[in-house]
Amino acid sequence: MAITPQWKDELRARITLSTVIMRTEKLVRKGREWTACCPFHDEKTPSFYVNDQKQFYHCFGCGAHGDVISWMTEQRGLSFIDAIKELAAEAGMEVPAPDPVAAKRAEKRAELIDVTTEAQDWFVRNLHSAGGRAALEYLNRRGLKPETLREFGFGYAPENKQALPAALPRFDDSMLVETGMRIRTDDGTMYDRFRDRIMLPIQDARGRVIAFGGRILESRDGIAKYLNSPDTPLFDKGRTLYNLHRAAPASRQTGRVVVVEGYMDVIALAQAGIADVVAPMGTALTETQLELLWRMAEVPVLCFDGDAAGQKAAMRAVTRALPLLAPMRSLAIVRLPAGIDPDDLVNQQGSGALENLLAAPKSLLDLLWSFESAAKPLTTPEAKAGLKARLMEHVDTIQDSDIRALYRRELLDRFSAFAYPHRERPSARQAQSTPGRAKGNWRYDKPAPRGLSPDAQATLNRAMTGGQRSTLLSAVIAGLIRHPEEITRHAEALSSLAKADPNAAPEIESLIELSETLDSEHENAISGPQGYPAPPEDRRYAFLREGTSPGEAREELAEAVSLLVQKPALEAAMAATIARFDDDPEGSFAEQARLRQQLTTVEERLKAFGRRKAGEPARQD
The missing domain is CATH 3.40.1360.10 (Dna Topoisomerase Vi A Subunit; Chain: A, domain 2)
Structure with a gap:
């Protein structure tokens, strides 16, 4: 096999560039990079930087630039193959044996680059000849300076189907076709692809001409304004x-x-x-x-x-x-x-x-x-739900779990703010004088609050007075009643919890029912003359205590909800994994081990969360 780009990428990944350079140069850490006086030219102020993450060095003074392989060849003076062998030995890799097929392919590429290079020179000469006068005048009208024309290699292809082979006689037609500059039809007829067009060279990362782009001078029906070379052994547009x-x-x-x-x-x-x-x-x-x-x-x-x-x-x-x-x-x-x-x-x-x-x-x-919210009118509940669905479809494509979770939270927050906007609440005088409003210390967002059903009220009362098996769930329900604006934000997670833990479903359904009527801005939003649930006696969590800032309550509630959801989800996954043991014992066993580790981690986090909120020191295991 040959020394492929993939093999060289693996070699670079296994070698820390700064470690190699520090063998001969003194590097100083500067943020995420290393710096030094440049070894390629004399200087007193460091302008030489080494970036391990991006695997290159660069001098802003003299422009020296390269990777660990070029460092070995340019600074150490080794040949390419000797540099490869030394680095491979250090990385524990075997140097691939020469591949005759790959060597032949590289030779072929070099021959084709000779073709495109000579074609580029010819296009440039045409632009500055009598035949290219109209093209040059067009470029001047576009405001392009002579130095810009030279830097980017502007040229001109004449209106002649057979001009290219006459201009490049040392290359046969098959090579001109292979570079994409000539077209061969089914009947064997061949003609130039680019005709009466301003030509621009397309170059690879090393600046070698590998293809061309051509632009017409004047718009004509049926003629594409821009025409690129097709994919060739030299050029892959993607x-x-x-x-x-x-x-x-x-x-x-x-x-x-x-x-x-x-x-x-x-x-x-x-x-x-x-x-x-x-x-x-x-x-x-x-x-x-x-x-x-x-x-x-x-x-x-x-x-x-x-x-x-x-x-x-x-x-x-x-x-x-x-x-x-x-x-x-x-x-x-x-x-x-x-x-x-x-x-x-x-x-x-x-x-x-x-x-x-x-x-x-x-x-x-x-x-x-902005794109999805402007894509369709959002005047109905169904349209708003469609917006949410489209946003979540995008989020679900993100592979990184942390980034996916953060995108989901941020977009759901924006959706909630849009779909459930804050409503102005009446003043105390209006609340007392408006028929149908409760008096005293309870206020509502709705003109005519419908209140909780007796079953929902009883369910929440039991949840917060010790009847619920999970102390944390009881606290979270109480916290969400105190801060009802957070219920919508965590609705998706709460629904997942209800599916994974049927015992929690009645409390969650009652909580969502209650979210329509509560007002979180009063000094005591979770109790009132209509008999809504009173807070639990245990106030260890900040989101249950008076005087807690909204930001702190929001953050702690989010952590508590996350912990509540993770455990039943992992337990459900464990049950599913155990169920398929007979069909896939090896895979099931490995998955069970992974899930048990995650469950242990969640259990420890739950314990630590409870101890932390109770003011106890965390254990040092």
């Missing part, structure tokens, strides 16, 4: 980002990478001084492209056009990214004014206008909420 080889070094200095929709947006921003910009290849962002972006920045910024199509493109990228989210790895989104793309904004208002937007992007979660 694994390539336009301008990556320029944006990556810029991104290391800014700590940011910006994603726009097209080539011209990238070029306009680069001309305006914003260099850390890339674009996908005319399609939605793929998982591979997202991984490339996350190697450059923890939170890439999407800056798509302000029209409906641009916003849908941003949403497609978000849905593609959700399953891949991880701690410190997300997306941010800049929403441009309607009908404006980044190119327009920079040309009309200057780079400062765009920089201001890039400095304050929306979070991925914000975009989810």
Whole structure:
């Protein structure tokens, strides 16, 4: 087999870059990175940084950049294969034997890059010839400077179906077809793919030309404005980002990478001084492209056009990214004014206008909420329930359990605030003078409160006076009655508890019934002349005590509800696992061991939670 990119990735993952560099250089910890005076040039102020997480070193003074392999070749002076062998021995890996097939494939790629490189040179010459005059004038009208044309390699393909083989006679037609620059029809006829188009080279991460994009000069019916090379042995549009080889070094200095929709947006921003910009290849962002972006920045910024199509493109990228989210790895989104793309904004208002937007992007979660809440009218209960369902569908795709739980909580909080808005309560004088309202120290949100049914009232009374087997459940029910605005927030978790623990179902159903009538802002919201349940005598929990801040009560209630839900859910999972023991004894046994460990952990957390609230010291096991 050959030394594949995957093998090299595994090698880098097993080696700590800073450890290797510290063998010859003195590194000093600086936040999440290491710094030193650059070993590649003389300097007195450190500008050399080592990032173990991203597995690279970089000098902001001389531009030296690389990974652990390039460190061994450039600083230690080893050959590539000697560097690989030394690092592999340290990592406990075997160096793959040479693969003749892979070697032949690499040789073929090199030959094809020779073709695309010569084609690029020819396109550039055409632009500055008499035949390219109209194309050059068009680019000048677009405001592109000569240095920008040179930097991005603008060229021109003439209106001639057979121009390319005549211009590149040393390459046969089969190679021109294989690079995507010529098309072979079923009857064997061949012709140039790009004709009468402004040409832009598409380059890989090393800056080698691997494909082309062509733009027409004037819009014509039936003619695509932009045309890209097809996928070839050199080019995979789902694994390539336009301008990556320029944006990556810029991104290391800014700590940011910006994603726009097209080539011209990238070029306009680069001309305006914003260099850390890339674009996908005319399609939605793929998982591979997202991984490339996350190697450059923890939170890439999407800056798509302000029209409906641009916003849908941003949403497609978000849905593609959700399953891949991880701690410190997300997306941010800049929403441009309607009908404006980044190119327009920079040309009309200057780079400062765009920089201001890039400095304050929306979070991925914000975009989810705003997109789905604006997707359909929300004038009926059914439509509002549909909004909640759509949001939870997105949340369920997130693979990381912690991030999924946090997204669920945040979006449910926003939904609750939207679907169950705060209602103005009457003053004390209005409460006393309005027929149907209770007098004394009890107030209601509803004009005509319907009160609890006798069964529900009796159920909650028993739950909080010692009749319920779980002290924590009794306390939580009392706490939620005192803070009824929290009931809706935890409704989903409480429903899960009711399903997993039938003994708790009557109390939870009565609690939800009661949530419609309670007012949490009075000094004693859980008792009153109508006989609503009084708080339990045990006030060890902060959410049952007077004077507790809303934030502290909210936080402690959330922890208590989480603990209540986890145990019956794990017990139900354990029962299901035991039931399938006969069909899968090995898998069932392993799953039982894992679940028992989790149950033990939850039991300890329950005990520690109770001791902590009682003011007892936690045990030191």
